[in-house]
Amino acid sequence: MKLFGRSSASSLKVIVVGAGEVGFHISQRLAMEHKQVVVIDKNPDALRRISENLDVQTLLGSGSSPMILDQAGISDADILLAVTDSDETNIIACIFANILSPKTLKLARIRNEEYTLYREALSNDTVNIGMVINPEVEVVKTIDRLLSLPGAVESSDFANGKIKMVGVRVEQGEMIGTPMTHVREKVSGMSLIIGAIVREERLIIPQGNDVIKKDDLVYFACERKDVEKMLHIFGCISAPIKSILIVGGGNIGLRLASFFERKGYHTKLVERDPERCVYLSEKLDTTLVLQGDGTDRDMLEEENVRDMDVVVSLTGDEETNILSCLLAKSLGARKAITRVNKFAYLPLVRAIGIEHSVSTRLSAINSILQYVRRGKVISSVSIKGEEAEAMEAIAQENSEIVGKPLRLLDFPKGALILCVIRGDEVLIPTGDTVINPQDRIVILSTRQTVSKVEQALMVKLEYY
16 A cells, blocks of 8 residues: 655655665755655654654655555656665665656666666666766766866856856955946956855845955856956966875775876875775875875875875765864865765854865765756756755746746746856846747756746646
């Protein structure tokens, strides 16, 4: 007997297998957007946390059990998210979900490279996993984007890399004191739009009378070819990256060191475990592997951390990561990037002076979001933790946003169309811009208005 069914014809139903940090936060996002969510987990304490804090349904049991999946209502679920810490549980859950409901889109969090090497097999008719999410790979991509723009705090790509959305801390430069109405005068000849400002931990979707202030974190969108000039205008001038110290030789540390070798960076890697150091030395070519503690001041000084362009701390322990980054910066390292697992730590990390942080869990959520969005959303990324979301979508012929000037659209307050990509042309929109069918659009939205943005993107016949 099924316990849960679809609440309404237009309600997106999502079954989440796993009530850990990723399961909790993706369920929280979906519940805020009034989607129907069922969370499955074997741990009653994890489910209690879910039920006490979120307006979702919970089911005690294993998500790899066909009986439990059937009780959760898999037959009429739109999406299954298998996001437990066990790759095997996630794969088995998708196999049984495919047997019971082939039409349900299945996404699985899988970290073991032995599995991810067989993506084609995982996507065949037997397993039919629509997307394999490897957070470790996404973290490496995030770090690469940060290092490719040394002056930026955050960086995301849209439209196959044609558009960059960049977050910069404005500490100097000619943009300080500039009202939104005069921003384009400062960047004559280039396309730029400011999508959000974070001031004293408060997110602002700017209006015409808003002014850029010192220490603001400003998110702007522009064409890739103009990024370096924009960083200069915002006063973000930084030398290129050459030398890097990685603290932590786990899976992510190894993956990142291999990537840096291919990029030609001079890389050192610090790992506590002597046996792991031997393994790392066998797997890496030019990286210097050091056995030691990333929070050992004497060791860092001996390895000339003061001359390092970047220190990246990627151990599984937040406290170690934060301490090693703070120590490295105090000793003279130019930039520090820390891995943070607990979402509650993200604002604290910024407050104590570490501007750059990465999270495997946030990377997993970003990978998932584009698949749970209504309308033709093809990519999505959270900014400022999870307070806002930038999404790239394809405008559909019968959607609300097509065919009339933007100033006449009933577009939700708290959302902004950053740019329109039409063929090879990139348009920074004005009130007179008209979106055509099949245009790519990049939208920034606060999390409170995401569901309204989804409605605007959907074909009118899809909802009632």
